[in-house]
Amino acid sequence: MKRLAANLLLIILSAVYVFPIVWLIMISFKYQVDIFSIPPKWIFAPTLEHYRNVFLNSSVIDFLANSLIIAVGTTGLGLLVSLLAAYGCTHYASKISNRFIYSLFLLRMLPGVAVVVPIYLVASKTAMLDNYLTLILVHVCIVLPIAVLMLQNFILDIPKELEEAAMIDGCSRFGAFKRVVLPLMGPGLIATSVLSLIMSWNEFLFSMTLSGYSTQTLPVGVTAFMADKTINWGEIAAMGVVMIIPVAIFTLTVQKYLVKGLTMGAVKE
Amino acid sequence: MNLIELRSVSKKYGNTEAVKNFDLTIKEREFIVLVGPSGCGKSTTLRIIAGLEELSEGTVLIGNQIVNDLAPKDRDIAMVFQNYALYPHMSVYNNMAFGLRMHKVSKDEIDLRVRECAEILELTDLLNRKPRQLSGGQKQRVALGRAIVRKTKFFLLDEPLSNLDAKLRVQMRAEIIKLHRKLKATMIYVTHDQIEAMTMGDRIVVMKEGEIQQLGTPDEIYNYPLNLFVAGFIGMPPMNFLDWDPGVILGVRPEHIRLSEKKGGAGLTDAARSSNKEYSISGNVEVIEYTGAEKQVFLQTSFGQLVVRTEPGQSIMEGHGYTLSFNAQNIHLFDQSSGMRLQHGFSKKISVINE
Structure with a gap:
């Protein structure tokens, strides 16, 4: 009975999360008339019309490429910076470094809208608008606080004697980090990169403001189908599906490590 | 040649001093x-010594070289x-090959x-695990x-046996001693276990x-403890301490006390008698712990609780009164206020560190 209740709860919860995605996919295959029919149609004649429109009448491939470049760049740079920051704050711990970690969260506490205008002005004055690097740097700032905190927990999970043993065995501190700490952080690195990839991939506000024709990302591209009078829901949904697919594939591939990574920080073996 | 030397080494963490003014010279091949x-x-x-901890004051020498600022990997x-x-x-x-x-x-x-080393430690079958x-x-x-x-040239061992069960610990203890002889290396071994x-x-x-x-050597430490702390820390069961004279504490190890039937009845305690060579007091048996190889008898005396x-084989009954006697050769006298040893007869034999 308890099991049944638990299962029921899981089913309901999954439904809550899965329903919008299912709805999105359904809309992307519906004719315009079916999209607005009341009551909603669960069974309908499918069409690829919206996908055709998306791929033929927009630069979706460019958007996809831009998103990919920015997300991968953000993840790469973000991981590098946050790994060094997390390591430094763990091993040279002081009152300052502890505060530093939490002060990073100020970045997250500020609503993006509050800083988007100043950042826009800086970027425009330095001719950095419509530039991959600008977007990557801004995205790194968004990802950094969580990445540092996550990675710090993973580093704390590795006994410091392991590093000391490596240092006595002939490694420098950096050598010990590279040869012993880093290999043991695999799951942590994967979990952090998934998170950072998704955050950058979905980011809208800054991408919208700071990108131009050549750097538009997918979330920004979606808005192209919102005209003054009409909103092309079918195309928007199709583009949403296109947007979900790469992240979904990546996440499912590394799922095994992701689960391990997300729990490893919390549970001591 | 002195292999390792620590000269007035101190280590402070904030306000607490973990190591105070530490002087030690370790000889080559010493354990x-x-x-x-x-x-x-x-x-x-x-x-x-390993270089994993920076020192606050003092000098560490390995060979004749000052290594204060040398990284662990270069030591x-x-x-x-x-x-x-x-x-x-x-x-x-790979664990074993890593350092090489x-x-x-x-x-x-x-x-x-x-492979040679795996052979010595019987690890050959486990190399791929x-x-x-x-x-x-x-x-x-x-x-x-x-x-x-x-x-x-030298090995540092930081409580290497404390995570093992009792039987394995005894076995590995012997293994390490054998290794020390075989390798002819200097070993510095840290433990909280006085038996180790x-x-x-x-x-x-x-x-x-x-x-x-x-x-000092185990013999010096055991037979001529310099203060109350050492006397009480080394030896199991620990040394008995009696408030003998005002300001003087008398220590006697449990194995140096003999128990004999008390003559003339079951009074709890009589006054202590002491001649030049023999001390005796009376006491009542409270608890007997039988370990197989020996009995540890806990007695209540007018000087406090003692263990013998x-x-x-000796038949001893709980609740009965006995006479405890021990030889003057086997006693240790300490100053009550400072805790320092009072007899100086053997001070030549021991290296006095504390003033």
């Missing part, structure tokens, strides 16, 4: 044991950690040395192997609160 209760600074001292040391610290992502073979690779030893030489597939005792041997394969210290050390450093209490080790 030296640092022993003391937890928090006495013994591990910190070891980590200072020609190997270390065994309490929790073994095996690299979890490497096989036993870092020192750019040739591949053939590495293979030779790892990962640490998580090993039992506690096996992990311990790999940790030892990782250290000895390096063939360094007594059985393994050529010399023992007894520490408390960051300070050396006494430095007796032959298992």
